[in-house]
Amino acid sequence: MILQERKIVNDSFIKCITTAEEISSKRRTRQSRLSNENQRMLRQLLCLKGELSERQKALVKTKLELHCLRQRLRQQAFRTSRMASRLEENKLLTEKLLERNVKLNERTRELLELYRTRALMFVYKLIGMTQELLATKTRSKAFADASAHLKSKNKKLQLRQRMLINKYTTLVAQATAPKDAQDANYGLVHMALHYMACLWECVSSLGQCPKLEGPNRRFQWALSLI
Known part of the structure; x- marks a missing residue:
């Protein structure tokens, strides 16, 4: 749109310049005969100059807008480059985190296997200790029974000793x-x-x-x- 308007302005400006040249040439050749036309053309030229000044102002405004757009485009390009660099950094960081996650998962599996093995060893040891405890209880019961038997026998012997x-x-x-x-x-x-x-x-x-x-x-x- 801006380029089209600029083209139109340039075409109009070129057209105005050509028209002004034609008018000035006719004015030189027909100065004596075309005084009224000269005045009319002067008025037209003034009008064209006003339009030209307005168009120049519009052109300056358009240039400013174009400059602003270029600045915005540059800023957007800079932001895009920064976002691309950040995206690349995030991609590298994501790859590192994935590798670390894989290592942590492997380490977790190893630790789980180790803890499972230790738990089984502890269970087997607990079973052995339980069996030893049961054997000890059985032995203690046997000792208690033997002690009770010896006590009763001792009492009988003491009674016999007293009698003797x-x-x-x-x-x-x-x-x-x-x-x-x-x-x-x-x-x-x-x-x-x-x-x-x-x-x-x-x-x-x-x-x-x-x-x-x-x-x-x-x-x-x-x-x-x-």
């Missing part, structure tokens, strides 16, 4: 009842020798020494008579 002690005390009391003084002295000597034999056995076992020989044979002979 009572029986032995009764027998000792009956055996040591003096019939006369000689029997009483014999019982005392017998008990003293018995206690001495016990003490001698204890000393021998604690000191880890052999029994006395030689001059002490009489003492051993006395002990053997017990």
Whole structure:
């Protein structure tokens, strides 16, 4: 549209110039005869000059608009280039992010496999510990049963021991009842020798020494008579 108007203006301007030249040539040749026409042509020329000034103003305005359009086009081209560069950068960044995402997915799969393996190992270990715990409980129950059996057996043995002690005390009391003084002295000597034999056995076992020989044979002979 602007180019067409410019072309029209140029054509009009050329046409006006040619018309002015024709008028001035006719004016030179017909100056004497065409004074009235000269004035009319002058008026027309003034009108054309006014139109030309208006057209020049319009042309200047059109040039300004064209300059503004060029500036806008340059700005748009600059923005387009910036957008293209940003698009390229975003494309590269997207490729890097995709590669990183692939690596992260692979790493995640490896970690999941590792955690799954560790979980299975932990489960197997837990099963083994559970089996050991069950075996320990079974063993503990067996020990408890054996302990209860031993306790009951110990009680029976203690009861039997008490009975034997009572029986032995009764027998000792009956055996040591003096019939006369000689029997009483014999019982005392017998008990003293018995206690001495016990003490001698204890000393021998604690000191880890052999029994006395030689001059002490009489003492051993006395002990053997017990």
